[in-house]
Amino acid sequence: MATDITKVFKKKQSAILERWIKNQLANEGLRDDLMSNEDLRADSEELVAALVSSLNEKTLLDYESSEFDHVIEILSGISISRARQGFSPRETGAFILSLREALIEVLQEEIKDTKELMDTSLKLYRLLDHLSVITFETFIKGREEVILRQTDEITEISTPVIRVWDGILALPIIGTLDSARTQVVMESLLTEIVESGSSVAILDISGVPTVDSLVAQHLLKTVSATRLMGAECIISGIRPEIAQTIVHLGIDLSSIVTKASMASALQYAFRTLKLEVRKTVVKSI
Amino acid sequence: MITALISLNKDNMSVIREQDVVPFRNRVKEHAVKIKMGLVNQTKLITAASELVRNMLRYGGGGEVLIEVVSRGRDNGIRLTFNDKGPGIADISLAMKDGFTTGKSLGLGLPGTKRLVNEFDIKSELGKGTKVTIVKWVNG
Numbered sequence: 001m002a003t004d005i006t007k008v009f010k011k012k013q014s015a016i017l018e019r020w021i022k023n024q025l026a027n028e029g030l031r032d033d034l035m036s037n038e039d040l041r042a043d044s045e046e047l048v049a050a051l052v053s054s055l056n057e058k059t060l061l062d063y064e065s066s067e068f069d070h071v072i073e074i075l076s077g078i079s080i081s082r083a084r085q086g087f088s089p090r091e092t093g094a095f096i097l098s099l100r101e102a103l104i105e106v107l108q109e110e111i112k113d114t115k116e117l118m119d120t121s122l123k124l125y126r127l128l129d130h131l132s133v134i135t136f137e138t139f140i141k142g143r144e145e146v147i148l149r150q151t152d153e154i155t156e157i158s159t160p161v162i163r164v165w166d167g168i169l170a171l172p173i174i175g176t177l178d179s180a181r182t183q184v185v186m187e188s189l190l191t192e193i194v195e196s197g198s199s200v201a202i203l204d205i206s207g208v209p210t211v212d213s214l215v216a217q218h219l220l221k222t223v224s225a226t227r228l229m230g231a232e233c234i235i236s237g238i239r240p241e242i243a244q245t246i247v248h249l250g251i252d253l254s255s256i257v258t259k260a261s262m263a264s265a266l267q268y269a270f271r272t273l274k275l276e277v278r279k280t281v282v283k284s285i
Numbered sequence: 286m287i288t289a290l291i292s293l294n295k296d297n298m299s300v301i302r303e304q305d306v307v308p309f310r311n312r313v314k315e316h317a318v319k320i321k322m323g324l325v326n327q328t329k330l331i332t333a334a335s336e337l338v339r340n341m342l343r344y345g346g347g348g349e350v351l352i353e354v355v356s357r358g359r360d361n362g363i364r365l366t367f368n369d370k371g372p373g374i375a376d377i378s379l380a381m382k383d384g385f386t387t388g389k390s391l392g393l394g395l396p397g398t399k400r401l402v403n404e405f406d407i408k409s410e411l412g413k414g415t416k417v418t419i420v421k422w423v424n425g
Contacts, residue, residue, distance in 0.1 A: 176307055210310060210328070212335040213393045241328035248329065249336075249397035250383055 005120055006056045008110045009103075017048045020102035027094050034085050043078050047099070050074050060123045075131060076138040083142025096135045100128040159185050161192040168269045169198045170262070172237075174207030182218040186225055199231050200269040204262050206237030216251045223256050232257070232272065236265035292364070294354040300338055301347035309350065310335055313365065316352055320361045322423045330363060330421040333401040336394040337367050337417055343388060345371030345415055355420065362403070362422035367415075374409040381407075 009016065021044055025037070054067040075096070082092050104121055111117040159181070162170045171189055175181070189201060203222065208215065219235060226233040236259040238246075246253060259265040270277060296316070300309050313334045317327045334350075341348050348369030355364045374380050381399065386392035399405040404420035 178303065210331050210335050212332045212339065213391045213397060214335075214339055217391050241325040244325055245328050245332045245401065248400045249332065250393050250400065251391065251397070 004057075005060070005107070008106070009052045009055055012106045012110070013048060013052050016052070016102050016106050017045055019105055020044055020048065020099050023098040023101055024095065027098060034087060044099075047071070047074050047078065060120075060127060071131070072134055075135055079135045079139040080142035083139045084146060089136065089139060092135060092139050093132065096128070096132045100125065103128070159188055161188050163192075163196055163198070164202075164266065165269070165275070167196075167198045167273055168200045168202065168266070169193065169196065170202045170204060170266075172204040172207060176210070177205075177208055177215045177218050179218070182222060186222050189222065190225060190229055193226065193229050193231050200234065200272055201226050201231050202234045202236055202262065202265045202269060204237040204265070205235060206239070206262070211242050211246060213249060213251060216246065216249075216253070220253075220256070234259060234265045234268060236260070236262050290355050290357045292353045292355050296352040297349060298352065299347070299349050300341060303342060306335065306338055306342070309338055313352060313363065316354055316363055320354055320363070320423055322363070322421075326421060326423065326425065329401040333398040333419055333421070334365055336398045337365070337419070340394050341367050341369045341371075341415075345369030348414070360422045360424065362420050362425065364418065364420045367417040370414040373411040373413055373415055374407075375411060377407055377409060
């Protein structure tokens with residue numbers, strides 16, 4: 001008579017858990033710096049309990065079965081949180097693969113018939129392979145979320161609008177100016193102009209590595225939008241090599257006030273606002 | 286006397302998304318720095334490459350770029366070959382005119398690029414694609 005593996009696993013649940021944790025602790029890649037042994041134990045216990053309760057003769061063959069939904073849910077949660085904590089794919093993989101080892105070891109002790117052992121092990125392998133694929137999928141998804149969040153953060157921090165003086169705004173642009181970036185730049189600049197009631201805006205492009213016709217077009221658009229808001233726009237930070245390139249390309253920027261450095265742009269802005277910066281002379285007695 | 290042009294180093298790169306533009310420009314820059322191209326010529330070459338690669342993405346649906354370090358006599362330079370399988374250009378002489386565009390751009394890409402580099406060659410076949418080759422010499 002064939003051994004009922006459902007009963008075997010139910011009976012041996014705690015033995016499986018112990019073995020699994022032993023396997024994990026024995027693994028060289030164990031990251032006790034990222035995760036405490038108690039947390040590891042709690043995760044493992046939850047997963048083993050869910051797996052054992054959903055395993056039976058029928059579901060062992062059909063790993064797409066909805067019986068595993070709960071297992072998959074727990075597994076996804078674990079691997080996403082590991083991706084965020086900074087575990088490597090290898091360490092996350094070792095987590096689920098060492099469970100397979102533990103299950104097979106328990107089976108070996110229970111089933112004496114070689115052919116039956118072989119059969120059951122094969123089925124078990126297939127099931128756990130399926131589970132590890134899910135682990136990796138969700139792990140990568142977790143990582144992608146981290147990347148997406150960082151991309152958002154970069155776009156946000158890379159376009160600060162600085163109030164350098166009453167009525168003067170400065171906007172240093174760093175990196176490549178593409179359509180999406182221009183949109184963010186323009187939006188934050190225009191809102192800031194309204195909020196601060198500024199009449200001069202300085203766009204600094206010292207941090208833009210390449211100015212081609214598309215970037216120039218984006219700059220021109222930003223300048224005309226600023227003008228529509230009643231503010232003057234100065235472009236500063238034009239490097240010598242960029243000036244030459246712009247001339248050869250044939251881009252006409254003559255309608256815009258451009259300056260080589262932020263300092264001269266600021267000076268120009270002071271003049272427009274009829275402000276004066278003077279060195280005070282302290283008279284010695 | 287015209288000496289033959291020798292290609293020393295070949296590097297193929299495919300550009301299919303807008304995100305590929307910056308890595309591509311950096312690759313061109315690496316090669317230009319390696320052959321000690323000056324800052325102004327570097328910037329011209331990179332700007333020209335950027336124009337053409339944007340054209341390729343916008344009108345040709347992306348394609349392949351061959352980056353070569355070439356040598357002729359005592360001159361060293363970079364040759365870039367842009368290949369796309371897009372719809373092609375109907376009237377090249379019209380496309381080479383300043384201010385002409387079928388999109389909504391400034392219309393300076395092709396004529397501007399020609400002014401930025403030393404050698405410029407464009408071949409296009411309707412329905413088959415476009416091939417643009419540019420050369421920028423270190424001291425050009």
